[in-house]
Amino acid sequence: MVCFAPALRFDQRHSQASMTLDNTRQRIIHEWSRAAPGWRHWEAHIIAFSWPVTHRIVHAMNLAPGHRVLDVGCGIGDPAIAVADRVGPAGRVLAVDPAAEMVETARARAEGFGLANIDFQVCAAEEVEVPPGSLDAVCGRWSFIFCADVAAVLARMRGFLRPGGRLAMSTWTPMENSPGFKIINTALTRQVDLPPMDPTRPGMAQLSAPGQLDAALKAAGFGRVGVEPVPLSTFARDGEEYWRMMCEMSCSLRPVLQGLTDSQREAVRRDVLAGVESFRRGDVLRIPAMAQVGWAER
Template sequence: MEAQLTQIREQQKTTWNKFSAGWRKWDNFTTNWMRPVGEEMIGALQLKDTDIVLDVAAGTGEPGLTIATIVKNGKVIITDLAESMLDVARDKAIAAGVSNYETAVCDVCELPFDDETFDAVSCRFGFMFFPDMLMAAKEMVRVLKPGGRIATAVWASPDKNPWVTTIMSAINKNLAVPTPPPGAPGMFRCGSPGLLADLFKQAGVQAVAEKEVTGKMNCGSNDMYWSLMTEVAAPVVAAMSNADDAVKEKIREEVFALIDQLYPDKKAAIDFGAIVVSGKKEQSTT
């Protein structure tokens, strides 16, 4: 792997391990919030009871652990770069009584599995952070059995996701946040319609379908929204670490004002939009 890609991977591994405590704290909330996206992906996978499934960049275990409850006579391999995130997934599995799963710390661009191992592959909100997205897609297809299905989800364009753009707009107004180069890993890197679908086709995925999923992040209050975002949203946490208390309070006040302007009911039920892309690997002709 090229040195630059390796550097990005190691930075991301460090970041997600660092933020694992916040994700553990907010796991019930984030699981409920992102459930509609996971359900759309699971529907696209057309799972059978005996399927062996790979869930890539699964973080704290979703949708892999939910899939495990469907493939009762099969198994799910849950992978992530960050061991501390997978620790949360294992604790959740124990609490839920889910045993037909394994975890593996690995890089999507170097999956430690044989060709044609899995009946299905899932990846929720991981693709936009992969250093080389085409390489990642090709690796997923490599380990997928002929006729097997793949489903992934990414965030849609910024205008569809005020849950993150609201706070980031106030941060960018008050702090000098570096602008990443075009195409660099980031939240909205895959937000353009058709972008990920085209990557899948290049990687050998057929019958590619794309569907938008929309919903609400139901925080209940501005205070809860602020606490959540400043504890689990990596770009927010990184930017705010450079702010003194006065600037943080100024940003907080501006964020609350923006939310009240967008959502005057004071419930902070903030819109999100995602894109689910799915397809299947070509059947073997031999």
């Protein structure tokens, strides 16, 4: 007698897992859509903060005029805009992001720079369709870390690349290396119990543990792989400006703050303002952070 029960149980587990992944994806898209106005408002600060990572990603892809490149999770247009400039009019960039509000700003910025070689599309990394082996490079600046199944997505990106093509991406390093983020997290944990940052789950901590990014790229089937740390600085006139920036830009801070009472939110704000003041350099705050950029060659 043939028993189909094991197969049925597998299908049920698979269905439940798919629902969990889809729910995670929809939650992240919702949070980033809500953060889009903040990214538009703080555009100049974001560029000043993130340009070292953008530069390293563009350099790591070994781009040349005429190359075809996919930017996954382009946000308000970076590094897609820098990539489009590097590959020139003969090249082409497909920039995708699941948050339509982000893509709207990215498109406006590209038009402002007079770039006609970028195509924008509203879709998630799991949904983008590109002919196998058709791309010279793929990139993602702090985007793959929000994928519910990052291993599957990285393997999928590898399939889009021609032999010798490169993927370049950024993640964060452990929070201890980014005191501005740690100050906020510490202030929050004084008011509410927060789960520890998990480098195996979607979010800013994913792939942040030592050796994790290197291992993920190799597990996706890439040959040559490299990872380098990238120091960054957030600039703000004072703690109030830094606090507003984080509240308006962070897709994870806002929902936590909404769950606090007014007095708890004020306590968090006061703690953050006091904590970042130690990073004052003259008339500006220079708050350090540490990212990392990984590259991999098919």
